[in-house]
Amino acid sequence: MRGQLPNKWFYNLWLSVVLILLVMYACFFSEHLSRMFEKEADTKAACSPNTNSSVDDKARLLYEQPKIIPHRTDVVFASPWLAPIVWQSSFNSILLDGIYKPMNITIATTVFALGKYVRFLKDFLGTAEIHYMVGYKVDFYIFTDSPGDVPNVTLAEGRRVKVMKVPSSNRWQDISARRMEMIQLLIENTIRGQADYIFCLDVDSKFYAHFGVEALGRLVATIHPNYWFLGRDQYTYERRPESRAYIPLGEGDFYYGGAVFGGLLEDVRAMTKTCSQNFEADTANGIEAAWQEESHLNRYFLYNKPSKLLSPEYLWMDVAGWNKEIKLVRFSGVEKNYAEIRPN
């Protein structure tokens, strides 16, 4: 009797525990259940061709409630002129895709792969297919002097490559400088009316993580990974007043990278045209800006504020060290063996 009692009591206890478990988990999951049923009903309502529904323009997108209290406090999410700065956790991809996908946009994307730089195309395109504007129509424009060396990379539906043949050059600086003009002419002659946005990227890089429509905007610049924690007087702006890329000490917002910029066609056209003209004016005066087009780009963006800034997550370098603010590297320049690739 004494031996039996603990067992019976024990089993009764376990039984009640199991029952409580079941009840509680039912409560826990009932939220899911009711949502699933709701979802079905809503799905049916939204899909049916219903012209007289009082809620016929109701979207069915569910996402976490936007917060007033920040999730991250280590970085700033808007510039002093109120352009958003895009960092990990500043945006909701599901929501943004819900907004942009129905717009059926096309994103033109330029890369310059001259001379030995063609070797970077395979990784660039391969990783772009995994991470870059996935699910959207992308037209890659590959400027190269050796079209035969452009690798055959399988692209997803709605994405294609167009090869633009350009003359060779021995100086990478020259290639870099002519980019602006070529992008301007591409917009004017080829992609106007065919694309909604354009992004101009360096080819000697790979995508490592999501790089999507959160980056889209009217005029988009990227904060260079090397200078964002420095004083503005340490930025490698062009400092000679004779150059059209000149920025005096005491002025400057950020140092922007020439490897990633973009925006609406007209706005990028205006920018590339100005930079190209200024570069040519400099050349006529026998001067070349410290970092060629990047110097001109920086001057342009100082006096024509970008409408959106991308954090250095969008323009990193494989050789760079670790920074605690960079939670995610999305696009990064690969480590290069300069002996192999220079001169072009």
Add this chain to the structure above:
Amino acid sequence: MLGSNFMKIFSLCLTVVLLLMICYAFYFSNNIRSRFSEGSDVIETNAACSPITIPVSTHLSDVKSRTRDMLAPEGLLYTQPTVFPSRTDVVFASPWLAPIVWEGSFNIALLDSIYKPMNLTIATTVFAVGKYVAFLKDFLETAEIHYMVGYKVDYYIFTDRPGDVPNVTLAEGRRVRVMKVPSSNRWQEISARRMEMIQLLIENTIRGQADYIFCLDVDSKFHAHFGVEALGRLVATIHPSFWTLQRDQFTYERRPESRAYIPLGEGDFYYGGAVFGGLLEDVRAMTKTCSQNFEADTANGIEAAWQEESHLNRYFLYNKPSKLLSPEYLWMDVAGWNKEIKLVRFSGVEKNYAEIRPN
């Protein structure tokens, strides 16, 4: 003997621990789920059929407006922008990357240097019907001190008593235009007709004459700077009473029969109807939709919980604003103190309802 006692105690403790774990999981289930999904959280998306279009902007058009580029002058000196925040208590951009304007988020010298050369005109509507004319004097006087100072402002005062509009001295480039409207005994009706009147104002009067429009409640005063940092394509203001609450507690219209309906589980912020604005075309589209929806509701014998504000909230949920103003821009004198509100810029005055109702 020891064994059976031990077993009893052990079972008891185990039960208690299990119960606590279950309660914890149940209570914090939302948090747990949201922490497990990285970054962009979603419970479910309706992938079965394409979501109805949420038009986000008109910026894909080729129309080049004067306000498109943000040109800053050479030689302007200001504090260097930094990636390291000076304020960490509030968020400065929405999840769709619209900036949220708080004290400390913007540099007004820089913004003025960008906007002043554009030679803008900012149309500003207020409705002062019936006894609400009493609020006009303070509204206009404080606006002259704080609101869009240095810019051209056209105040459009909708009133049924043009004779009672006070004579307030305005700065250069600023003027008042009185728009006569019919009286009403119900404030809800006045509130409801606002949307249509703003739409018609844009279509018939101010198109081509103003660049931006702001629509403000008249029973309020300006207490601090309210300037061009507030300008944007489509601007909504976060209501002071709900920004700390869960979305299911927002006073959205919850009846599916109404065109202002927002289901539980959806919603970004609760926006206030007392302050909104933007480019003319974008505000026109918004006021027109809200007005039409309000009329459709009326035809169906239903009036949304907070009239036009309910319709405004639904519109802004599915047509994301391009910029949000913090509750600094829409406060209430009767509200308590909040540590996040460093500055009250525009605030509804304490009203003696006996004096002003009915209109």
